[in-house]
Amino acid sequence: MPEAPHQTVAILIIGNEVLSGRTREANAWFAAQTLFDVGCKLNEVAIVPDVESDIVNTLNRLRKSHDAVITSGGIGPTHDDITMQSVANAFRVALLEHAQTIQLMTHFYGTEALTEGRRRMARLPQGAQPIICESSICPGALIENVYVFAGVPHIFASQLQSVLHAFGGQAFVRQEIEITCAESSFAAALNDIQLQHTDVEIGSYPAHCGKKPLGKICLSGRDEAKITAVRTQIEQMLKDIQPS
Amino acid sequence: MPEAPHQTVAILIIGNEVLSGRTREANAWFAAQTLFDVGCKLNEVAIVPDVESDIVNTLNRLRKSHDAVITSGGIGPTHDDITMQSVANAFRVALLEHAQTIQLMTHFYGTEALTEGRRRMARLPQGAQPIICESSICPGALIENVYVFAGVPHIFASQLQSVLHAFGGQAFVRQEIEITCAESSFAAALNDIQLQHTDVEIGSYPAHCGKKPLGKICLSGRDEAKITAVRTQIEQMLKDIQPS
Numbered sequence: 001m002p003e004a005p006h007q008t009v010a011i012l013i014i015g016n017e018v019l020s021g022r023t024r025e026a027n028a029w030f031a032a033q034t035l036f037d038v039g040c041k042l043n044e045v046a047i048v049p050d051v052e053s054d055i056v057n058t059l060n061r062l063r064k065s066h067d068a069v070i071t072s073g074g075i076g077p078t079h080d081d082i083t084m085q086s087v088a089n090a091f092r093v094a095l096l097e098h099a100q101t102i103q104l105m106t107h108f109y110g111t112e113a114l115t116e117g118r119r120r121m122a123r124l125p126q127g128a129q130p131i132i133c134e135s136s137i138c139p140g141a142l143i144e145n146v147y148v149f150a151g152v153p154h155i156f157a158s159q160l161q162s163v164l165h166a167f168g169g170q171a172f173v174r175q176e177i178e179i180t181c182a183e184s185s186f187a188a189a190l191n192d193i194q195l196q197h198t199d200v201e202i203g204s205y206p207a208h209c210g211k212k213p214l215g216k217i218c219l220s221g222r223d224e225a226k227i228t229a230v231r232t233q234i235e236q237m238l239k240d241i242q243p244s
Numbered sequence: 245m246p247e248a249p250h251q252t253v254a255i256l257i258i259g260n261e262v263l264s265g266r267t268r269e270a271n272a273w274f275a276a277q278t279l280f281d282v283g284c285k286l287n288e289v290a291i292v293p294d295v296e297s298d299i300v301n302t303l304n305r306l307r308k309s310h311d312a313v314i315t316s317g318g319i320g321p322t323h324d325d326i327t328m329q330s331v332a333n334a335f336r337v338a339l340l341e342h343a344q345t346i347q348l349m350t351h352f353y354g355t356e357a358l359t360e361g362r363r364r365m366a367r368l369p370q371g372a373q374p375i376i377c378e379s380s381i382c383p384g385a386l387i388e389n390v391y392v393f394a395g396v397p398h399i400f401a402s403q404l405q406s407v408l409h410a411f412g413g414q415a416f417v418r419q420e421i422e423i424t425c426a427e428s429s430f431a432a433a434l435n436d437i438q439l440q441h442t443d444v445e446i447g448s449y450p451a452h453c454g455k456k457p458l459g460k461i462c463l464s465g466r467d468e469a470k471i472t473a474v475r476t477q478i479e480q481m482l483k484d485i486q487p488s
Contacts, residue, residue: 016447019286020464021277022418023449025269033265042263044298047272047289049446056290078426078448079435119427152450174266184321184361191323203261203294204322206396213417220264 002145006067006167009040012082013170014073015045015151015184027072027149027156034160038168039222050074055086063090063146068167068227070160073151075140077117084141088125108120119164149201174220175231178240179204182213188218189237193230198232199223246389250311250411253284257291258299258317258327259395271316271400277284278404282412283466294318299330307334307390312411314404317395319384321361328385331392332369341370345383352381377402418464419475423448423482426457433481434461437474443467444474 011031017023026047035042043066047125048054055074074083088095101122106114121138124130130139131147135158141148142163149159181188183206195201201222206215217234219227261267272289279286284409287310292298299318306313317325319483328351332339333383350358365382368374374383379402385392386407393403423430427450438446443465461478463471 013289016445017449017462019276019289020416020418021273021280021286022462022464024273029265029268032263036265042265043293045257045263045289045291049287076448077431079438080447084350108387115428117426117431120431121428152452172264174264182361184359184365187321187359187361187364188325194323201260203269203324204320205319207260208396208398218261218266220266223341 001066002166005169006040006145007169008043008067009035009070009167010044010046010062010066011042012055012058012062012069012071013045013151014050014071015047016049016080018047026153026214030153030157031070031072031160032113034164035167036172036174036220038164040168050080050082052082052086052089056090057082059087059090059146063144064121066145066148068145071149072149072156075121075138075148075150077120080121083148084123084125087128087141087143087146091125091127091143091146093126093143095123096126098122098128098130098139101130105137130161131163132212133162135159152243170222172220172222173224173227174218175227176219177217177231177234177238179215179217180213181238183215183240186238186241187239190234193233193237197226197230202230202234216218246312246410249409249413250284250389251413252287252311253279253411254288254290254306254310254313255286256302256306256313256315257289257395258294258301258315259291260324262291263293270397273397274397274401275314275404278408279411280416280418280464283415284412291359292352294324294326296326296330296333297328300334303331303334307388311426312389312391314391314393315392319382319394321364325364327392328367328369330369331372331385331387331390334459335369335371335387335390337370337387339367340370342366342372342374342383345374349381351373354365370462372426375403377406379403387455416464416466417468417471418462419471420459420463421475421482422462423450423459424457425482425485427459430482430485433485434478437477437481441470441474444471446474446478 010030108203124141128141128143135155203218272285318325368385372385372387379399385402447462
């Protein structure tokens, strides 16, 4: 575990099933919400196929530019599960059977049912710690600043929960304002307000209901009182341009 | 439009709202399904914040390693919409008002309602072609091999549809086999089958129903007859290990 909690994170989703449109990505979506709530900034998400060079190159890029990286997927027993081997290669270390995990699995499955496929799931990059969670006997792994998690959503969630104390600090908060006029009518005024308050992130997200403009202005940051004050200022600005 | 259809694509999603967990990513998910159906390989998805250097660096990396890049988001009129400027910077060209688009917008909105915010949406990187679709008067853009689309899902979908003839060729097809035994019980046999048929991509995706293993083996490729043959081989293999 790190000495101080991670403030910035990247997520690496590994899986042909997401890139081929078979499976809708769910773990980055879950982690994004969870990390926001604990005040850790998710800076980037990358989705790559089950191809070792893609995993190694992307992981090596991400782990150098963010406090931590969370990977999802590819740690099962089948031929398309190549994440642990790829992580080991990224760190230029061996992939070794983890004795304590083999003991746990032997206890859980019994010696006979500890097949080659299951033994494969007990292999970790040399120097990695297993990440144990309630949802699976097969561990994730932590090596340096890289957390290797499962792709099955309930196991991913459980693994993230088990190490969440290592992420974030002061929670982010979010407030939203409904808009019923075209973005272009308030864009300049909203820009002025954003420039006055650089510690509040202001986003404008349009939608449409037929030809009627609709949408939301979203404010986020760590200081709730400040966000409320900026929100009041934006609401006044909107009243001035769209008197009801 | 390209001389030959793009065979490989990367998608660049631009938006703090996705990274902060406010909005569940929908456009890469839609594009992944659409590209699979037309036989174009989605090789990578990157999600980055509304930060110019992140957009520029990621776009320059992706456009050199894939036939084409599709970007999503950040082309509206507000301060957080910086994609067109970032794309222009990535290509080291100016961002210019597109005369034909201004004409179209003047016709649509009338001269008075053509505000500064709306004019902003008529700016394209120098040398780019506007991408016109049914869902929006404000264009996307095509510059070299980069397609710049909106983040609003129905506009993104409409823009992708309007250029889809430039992607793919022979459609991919997919077949699935339900599994009711642990992956570890067939992992070695499935690996053997995968090694025999490198033109069919075989993935194994576990799920669980309580303690009972469940899941699917998924086969995809371009040759449906071949996929059906491999499927039969896998079904026989599964019967041999789990006689019913």
